[in-house]
Amino acid sequence: MTTIEPWTSAEWLAAATGWLDEQLAAAGRTRTGPVTQPHVRLWATALRAPTDAGPVWLKAPGSETAFEVPLYGLLAQAAPRWVLVPLAADVERGWLLLPDGGTPLGEQVCADDLPGALAEAIPHYAELQRDLSGNVAELLSFGLADMRPPALPERLDQALEAVGAYLGHHATDDDREVLRRAAAARPLVEDWCDRLASGAVPASLDHHDLHAWNVLVTPGGTPRFYDWGDSVVAHPFTSMLVTLGFLRLQHHRPDDDPGVRRVRDAYLEAFGDLGSRDELVAELDLACRAGKVARVLVWLRGLRPQGFENAEPFQRAPVQALAAILAESPFDLGA
Incomplete structure (x- = not known):
């Protein structure tokens, strides 16, 4: 099994979507459409969800790069103007919920x-x-x-x-x-x-x-x-x-x-x-x-x-x- 397969399984997607909806509710936001999965790589995946306050992204890094989740917390404290400040993070699961940052x-x-x-x-x-x-x-x-x-x-x-x-x-x-x-x-x-x-x-x-x-x-x-x-x-x-x-x-x-x-x-x-x-x-x-x-x-x-x-x-x-x-x-x- 490659690391991509858990990210594309029905069980993983259901759990990630449930967590995403819980975090949106806690932030006072509502999902307004289906969750999609536009990015699946060897090292990470990302889900996208439309909300009443703009799109959000759930990023799940692989085990080799799970440090990205606590790193975002430090960046949000030290340099919030220059990064996407997470709406939510689960260090144990390795999940980040990020606002949409616009066009590269x-x-x-x-x-x-x-x-x-x-x-x-x-x-x-x-x-x-x-x-x-x-x-x-x-x-x-x-x-x-x-x-x-x-x-x-x-x-x-x-x-x-x-x-x-x-x-x-x-x-x-x-x-x-x-x-x-x-x-x-x-x-x-x-x-x-x-x-x-x-x-x-x-x-x-x-x-x-x-x-x-x-x-x-x-x-x-x-x-x-x-x-x-x-x-x-x-x-x-x-x-x-x-x-x-x-x-x-x-x-x-x-x-x-x-x-x-x-x-x-x-x-x-x-x-x-x-x-x-x-x-x-x-x-x-x-x-x-x-x-x-x-x-x-x-x-x-x-x-x-x-x-x-x-x-x-x-x-x-x-x-x-x-x-x-x-x-x-x-x-x-x-x-």
Whole structure:
């Protein structure tokens, strides 16, 4: 049985719908139509329900990402303006009831305008990270993986072993070469991590999947960052691996593109008291390079329980992320 099957069973759907209705009643809201299930993934599912006060969503993360439920509680306390504040949460069951946040930023603006829109939104995410830098112990207690620089060399060892096991007899000669080259790069990764650990930027929450489709923007222009299921505790700058990597990959913008630099610089403004611009840019590049180790393990977290055969369309994502560690660009995602 895969983790998808319980989420699509009649018994699970009935229980989730019953809980949703109970929480709506407690909040003084009424469901006005049928519950639908628009998203079922290997790692989570989401139900949607119309109500008399707008749509709501029930999110159920899998066991590997159940930390998202208590994490939303902390985010609602520390940064309520920049996240969706849950209407209800059940930590034991791993269920969240969230208000609808509107349309993702990636659907609101054209490709040419996307860097400018991200540059407006991303400083608020940086503000959220700075606000949470004192909550690292609490974040780790929720079950978020420790991907801080001192831990990453050992995490690389774990990634190499896990990717090899995940690929199994499906590994190609090219895959085995990727594993060999990544293993040989351990001293380089150690150097990156030593340099990051000696810097002035404290560890914090890393969303680790912060692209334009995980940023909601209200008609008034307030951004809200959501879908925290890939989160880890890390050097905060590793967040920009996906943000800038998506601009590079999806919109074919090189690293020195003015739009890419605009988003990067807007993000770094929130950390301007911790170093010069050149120092922060260099640290961000290092953090994104080292953060690719975490990306391998985040992919495996969702895919490994299913096995290689059941992981379409993401079968090769972990080995591609591993190969990206040695890519020329710090923002190369390996896809």
